[in-house]
Amino acid sequence: MALDATTSSNAKLAAMVAYFQAAPPEDAAWAAYFLAGGKPRQLVPSKVMRDFAQRSAQIPEWLFDESYQAVGDLAETIALLSPQPAGANAGGLALWMEQKLLPLRGLPPEDLLTRLDTSWRELDTPGRFICAKLMTGAFRVGVSKLLVTRALATVAGIDAKRIAERMVGYTDLRARPDAAGFAALVAPESAGGQARDGAQPYPFFLAHSLQSPVEDFEAQIGPVSNWMVEWKWDGIRAQIVRRGGSAWVWSRGEELVTERFPELAQLGARLPEGTVLDGEIVVWQDDRVQPFAKLQQRIGRKTLPAKLLADTPVVLLAYDLLEWQGTDLRQRPQAERRALLEKFFAGFGADYPGAALQLSPLLEADDWQHLAVQREASRSLGVEGMMLKHRQAHYGVGRTKDVGTWWKWKIDPHSIDAVLIYAQQGHGRRAGLYTDYTFAVWDAPPQAPERKLVPFAKAYSGLTDEEMGKVDAIIRRTTTEKFGPVRSVTPSMVFELGFEGIAKSPRHKSGIAVRFPRMLRWRHDKKVEEADTLETLSALLPG
Amino acid sequence: MDLVISRPEGLYCPPGDFYIDPWRPVERAVITHGHGDHARPGSRHYLAAAPGEGILRARLGSQIDLQLLPYGETIDHHGIRLSLHPAGHVLGSAQVRLEHGGEVWVASGDYKTEADGTCAPFEPVRCDTFITESTFGLPIYRWQPQAAIFADINAWWQANAAAGRPSLLYCYAFGKAQRILSGLDPSIGPILTHGAMDALTAAYRAAGIALPITEHATTITDPAILRCALVLAPPSAAGTPWVKRFGEHADAFASGWMQLRGTRRRRGVDRGFVLSDHADWPGLQQAISATGAQRVFVTHGSVPVLVRWLEEHGLQAQGFSTEYGGEEEEEEAGEAPAKAPEENDTGNQSGYDPGAPEATPDIPA
Numbered sequence: 001m002a003l004d005a006t007t008s009s010n011a012k013l014a015a016m017v018a019y020f021q022a023a024p025p026e027d028a029a030w031a032a033y034f035l036a037g038g039k040p041r042q043l044v045p046s047k048v049m050r051d052f053a054q055r056s057a058q059i060p061e062w063l064f065d066e067s068y069q070a071v072g073d074l075a076e077t078i079a080l081l082s083p084q085p086a087g088a089n090a091g092g093l094a095l096w097m098e099q100k101l102l103p104l105r106g107l108p109p110e111d112l113l114t115r116l117d118t119s120w121r122e123l124d125t126p127g128r129f130i131c132a133k134l135m136t137g138a139f140r141v142g143v144s145k146l147l148v149t150r151a152l153a154t155v156a157g158i159d160a161k162r163i164a165e166r167m168v169g170y171t172d173l174r175a176r177p178d179a180a181g182f183a184a185l186v187a188p189e190s191a192g193g194q195a196r197d198g199a200q201p202y203p204f205f206l207a208h209s210l211q212s213p214v215e216d217f218e219a220q221i222g223p224v225s226n227w228m229v230e231w232k233w234d235g236i237r238a239q240i241v242r243r244g245g246s247a248w249v250w251s252r253g254e255e256l257v258t259e260r261f262p263e264l265a266q267l268g269a270r271l272p273e274g275t276v277l278d279g280e281i282v283v284w285q286d287d288r289v290q291p292f293a294k295l296q297q298r299i300g301r302k303t304l305p306a307k308l309l310a311d312t313p314v315v316l317l318a319y320d321l322l323e324w325q326g327t328d329l330r331q332r333p334q335a336e337r338r339a340l341l342e343k344f345f346a347g348f349g350a351d352y353p354g355a356a357l358q359l360s361p362l363l364e365a366d367d368w369q370h371l372a373v374q375r376e377a378s379r380s381l382g383v384e385g386m387m388l389k390h391r392q393a394h395y396g397v398g399r400t401k402d403v404g405t406w407w408k409w410k411i412d413p414h415s416i417d418a419v420l421i422y423a424q425q426g427h428g429r430r431a432g433l434y435t436d437y438t439f440a441v442w443d444a445p446p447q448a449p450e451r452k453l454v455p456f457a458k459a460y461s462g463l464t465d466e467e468m469g470k471v472d473a474i475i476r477r478t479t480t481e482k483f484g485p486v487r488s489v490t491p492s493m494v495f496e497l498g499f500e501g502i503a504k505s506p507r508h509k510s511g512i513a514v515r516f517p518r519m520l521r522w523r524h525d526k527k528v529e530e531a532d533t534l535e536t537l538s539a540l541l542p543g
Numbered sequence: 544m545d546l547v548i549s550r551p552e553g554l555y556c557p558p559g560d561f562y563i564d565p566w567r568p569v570e571r572a573v574i575t576h577g578h579g580d581h582a583r584p585g586s587r588h589y590l591a592a593a594p595g596e597g598i599l600r601a602r603l604g605s606q607i608d609l610q611l612l613p614y615g616e617t618i619d620h621h622g623i624r625l626s627l628h629p630a631g632h633v634l635g636s637a638q639v640r641l642e643h644g645g646e647v648w649v650a651s652g653d654y655k656t657e658a659d660g661t662c663a664p665f666e667p668v669r670c671d672t673f674i675t676e677s678t679f680g681l682p683i684y685r686w687q688p689q690a691a692i693f694a695d696i697n698a699w700w701q702a703n704a705a706a707g708r709p710s711l712l713y714c715y716a717f718g719k720a721q722r723i724l725s726g727l728d729p730s731i732g733p734i735l736t737h738g739a740m741d742a743l744t745a746a747y748r749a750a751g752i753a754l755p756i757t758e759h760a761t762t763i764t765d766p767a768i769l770r771c772a773l774v775l776a777p778p779s780a781a782g783t784p785w786v787k788r789f790g791e792h793a794d795a796f797a798s799g800w801m802q803l804r805g806t807r808r809r810r811g812v813d814r815g816f817v818l819s820d821h822a823d824w825p826g827l828q829q830a831i832s833a834t835g836a837q838r839v840f841v842t843h844g845s846v847p848v849l850v851r852w853l854e855e856h857g858l859q860a861q862g863f864s865t866e867y868g869g870e871e872e873e874e875e876a877g878e879a880p881a882k883a884p885e886e887n888d889t890g891n892q893s894g895y896d897p898g899a900p901e902a903t904p905d906i907p908a
Contacts, residue, residue: 008813059682060855066848067683072805080683080802481805 009449012143016151020186026094029182034134035148037527038171043104044112044135046074046477051109052116057081072481075132079125087122094178101134145529146446156186161397165203172256201239201250202276202322202330206399207387207406211539217368221407224371226391228334229363231383232408233317234292235282236299236525240264240316242271243326251281253525260298263314263356270354274326275344278395279318279360289317289382292521299524318345319360319387322395330395334404337395338362378411385410399446414502414514414540416441417523419453419531420493423475424486426460434475434487435468436460439497439517441510442533454534456510459497462519471522494526495519502540512537546623546641546648547674547840549863554650554674558643559623561590563650566866573625575652576636577602577717580867592627594663595635597746598717614663630654631665632820633718634747640668649834650674653867655819656826659689661722661752667833672840674863675831678821679799680845686799686823693726696816699795704732704771709792713812716740716777718820721747723775723797724754732771735760737785739777766790781812799823831858843867 016035020028054064059081071077091100100119104112123131146160149167153160166185169175212220221227237252247268249258258265261281271277283290283298294312298304321341322330329337345359363386365371371386378385386409393404418439426435437460440453463471471493478490498520505513512534547554553565553572561571568585575581575591577598582591584603591599593611600607612618614637617626627637632653639650649670658664686692696712703710714720716739724744727734736744736757748754760774769789778796780786794812799819801807807815822830827849831839838859841849846862853860 057682063682063848063852066845067681070681071683071803076804077683080685084685 017154020155025179025182027092029177030093030097033177036145036171048109048112053078053081078132079129089127158189199248201241203397204252205396207408210407210409214368214372227388230360230387232385232387233280234384235280238281240268240277242275267354267356276323277318278320279316283312284315315356315358317358317360334389334393335391415496415498416532418497419491419528422486434472454510457514457517459517491528494523494531496521559621592635592637597749601742628668629663629666634662648672656822661725669835672838673834673836674840677841677844677849680849682824684823692818697728700773701731703793707770709769709789710773711792711794713778714797717743720775729755735772735774737776
């Protein structure tokens, strides 16, 4: 693809538009899926891929390892080592995915080796590279999801926001892109246009950070009476979608998490048809929210033992009603949606669908000072601060302010969601494990073209041994380059970093130095694109 | 007896009392080729292959004491029979054949097995002991035939010219630049070169190598001409004010290191053309086996890898530590992902600072 042949965003955009317009829709469907970050589960274990490469290149294991060390990418190593001559890449992406690659999953190694051998004869070196990338489930190219969205919007001739809405869930682990799905993705805007199909959630409306001193609030955002205020819950943002006799739970990473939260799946099944709730999943015990670490035990697990379910009961703290009786309410003002939400809760009476559903309460205050006083209880209540939602705000798409604003008014310590970009092995007890990390934030807001990650802090404490093991494995799998002992990884992990002080520093690349940085938690629910920016970081600077 | 040993000054021939490509000034130096890491200034007497004269004088000064030897001719020196044989690396590059007491050694310097038209092609020389480089000593390095790469470069240039933007191609000033020139299709547009290349290109022309007409990049200011031009520049020109004159342009880098996506990305250019003046992995194997040598010394590059590989294939192999190349260290020590490891011939940049006014060392007429 032409994407690898340029470093310019505009050229990448043009290349994608040209591709989407020319490619058969079934191929374009898969291309959109991969470009937007879709990852099917690993099709061929990397061990088998390595064996295959060694065999076909007729080299011993040590020489394969040396080569891999030099290249730093398994798929690329395999492609470069495969013997010539190569084939001509017959068949499109869809054919390859559906008939040749997806059927590989779960085959015994001997069968895999035979099939790989056949496939390899049909591909040239770049084709082999892409194929190996797809097989090892690690396909990434230098385009952002936003850029893909813009390309699709150009193809469809509609607003990129509509594409963003349609893209929700498109890259879910279980998604199977096809021609019909792609056609729907780039269909022109129809007159009725608003009907949502089945499981589709709405794009999440995201809040902006409010960091000014409270004294300035009145001048900056008006009187407190214009705002609806709630606690900022420390959990996982989610929508429960109830339509067509089924229910789905979506995290804000646009991932289906229904199976991880059986309580919420049951709750969803008892909601009235045509309902979409927006809220926060938290562990709730003893009448209060539990630390995020507890909720974390429920994430990233294959099985959910009964004991775990009993120890970490989750609830949805609902704070918005996006769809009611099949009608999209997002264009209604916040206050009206809230009233409907409360009415919805009141309407249950004795048929209350279960303890897993709770209403996130509104906080009352006469003025901002009064609110600030209440906010001081945040830490003891286990919340992250407050959310301010404008009474007139519509429910927007993403982090926008064009149809109304949500502010998050977080408490200290300073914390920043940062991306792990370099790792180094630890020492002593941590020897042999990649446990010392360099974190980066974006140098520009999400809309900016060509924005980059800028390293700003190193941290190595705050994770459990188990988490360290997992991070270590991901680092080894996603290493792109090595500089002596330092590995550069494909950015994929977001961590919330806490730190005590922050100051300007010309000695640091980011221009900022932080004191005692440590990892507060691993944000499994956040994508790299959602990490904070240098601007949000700079906003924490005193004075 | 070993005809070549490693000394602090460089590879040394004890019976002949001379050095091969010494990295410190010595009394007598046999030079395999003119790249900066092999041909260093300061030695009293130099001996090199005749076709390399212009290059060596351009780089080491016109006044050096330089004895020239045509390829294949033998001289006797302290009972050593010495001859030079084409290494196919750059103009004037030579393998050094040493014969003494019935024993034959060949030191290859840098070499490439594919014939390229800008220098005498590599010639396998039978020997008992072979000293080989190993710059690209990993099986991931396998080159396409140069005709295919030139076709890619010309197609890239053509597409840029059609889109009305200059094509800026970075490559090493000595060897690679002239090889690329020989493969360019001048019907696409004008070919411009950076001043750092002029003296070397002139030396190639003086040696009878046919190259297309080139012009100084700085003398062309007409945007209409620039838009369809191909500009050759040394890698160190990237990111300097010199580049600004071309406005919006496409850029590319030609080097064997471009084989890896990582180095392509670090280099930050639109395209990487995999074109090297060194042997690829199959080329190394082919060259080593063609010598019939039972004993192999491995220098600069993937020394441990090649040594182990050769030993597993029944040869007696060992590493020679030298001060050639050094690209491996550079890669390992690089702290920021902004710099690609540079090919062996980076040493040749030292005299030509493209940020400064363009240097034009004098060349013997």
